[in-house]
Amino acid sequence: MKVFKNFKDYSSQKPLALSLGMFDGVHLGHKSIMDELIKIGSENNLETAVLTFWPHPRFVFNPNEDLKLLNMLEEKKFLMEKYGIDNLFLKEFDEEFRNLTGEEFVRQILIEKLNVKYLIIGYDHSFGKNKSGNFELLQKLSKELDFEVEQMEAINIHENNISSTKVRNALLNGDIKEANEMLGYSYSVSGTVVHGKKIGRTIGYPTANIDTESIKLLPKKGAYIVEVYVKGQQYKGMLSVGTNPTVNGEKLTVEVYILDFEGDIYDEKITVKFRDFLHDEIKFEGLEKLIERLDEDKRLTEEFEF
Secondary structure, eight states: OEEESOGGGOOOSSOEEEEESOOTTOOHHHHHHHHHHHHHHHHHTOEEEEEEESSOHHHHHOTTSOOOBSOOHHHHHHHHHHTTOSEEEEEOOOHHHHTOOHHHIIIIIIIIITOEEEEEEOTTOOBSGGGOBOHHHHHHHHHHHTOEEEEOOOOEETTEEOOHHHHHHHHHTTOHHHHHHHHTSOOEEEEEEEOOOOOGGGGTOOOEEEEEOTTBOOOOSEEEEEEEEETTEEEEEEEEEEOOGGGTOOSOEEEEEETTOOSOOTTOEEEEEEEEEEEEOOOOSSHHHHHHHHHHHHHHHHHOOO
16 A cells, blocks of 8 residues: 655556545444445556545644544554555645635545545545535536545444444443444554553562553543553453552553563553453452452453453
């Protein structure tokens, strides 16, 4: 997959089948769009492309908003490539771009610069200044500018439309299985292992503290069963998102106890994939009660089938 941060850097012999949007989470609804792009591209000798924005436009419109994302940029790139997209355009949502009307965007960017011949948008997508671009505008312009346009219907699971907002809410409720079902893969968080208070090692449960990206969404506070990837190897793990209230912690941390693992992994980048929710964050009466619960969490994790 080729990645472009500037339209001026792009040139291709083939016209494009393209979709545009944020694609945060790259969930099954997004995958259905990409599957359709690939089908159309194959049938019409077009290259496939996705145009998305980085950073998220809401960081531009509402810089004080505490927005958390489902995908960091490398995760989004990985998923787009995995699903077979040929070209990924990462457009910065700068002042010039945000002032383009929907029609200007279609004429100047999609047609003149990118040579789009087939455009697919999601069921609720709008674009351009004041959201002036929509499916009706695209239908009108398609005849004049010689491109085809298709609007994809929402993908449903259990009679609910899949959306990035619904995935986000499921994670914030600890509904890991529901979130993963909508995503089509296990939600993951990556980061560097940093030094913590090292209390875990004194009670037989040494944990790796993960320094995560500040804009990456973390599931609700609590304990989870996770897959852990360290130096290319996969392990089972018990992960805690919280403030360690039993030892009067205050800072939110992400800590993982890796089963059947020994070794120094400080400064290593590791990835955890969330598989199931164990329980909410608990303030125990003392370390003895905490250890009892950790023993039970370990048993459940060992029995969990990956």
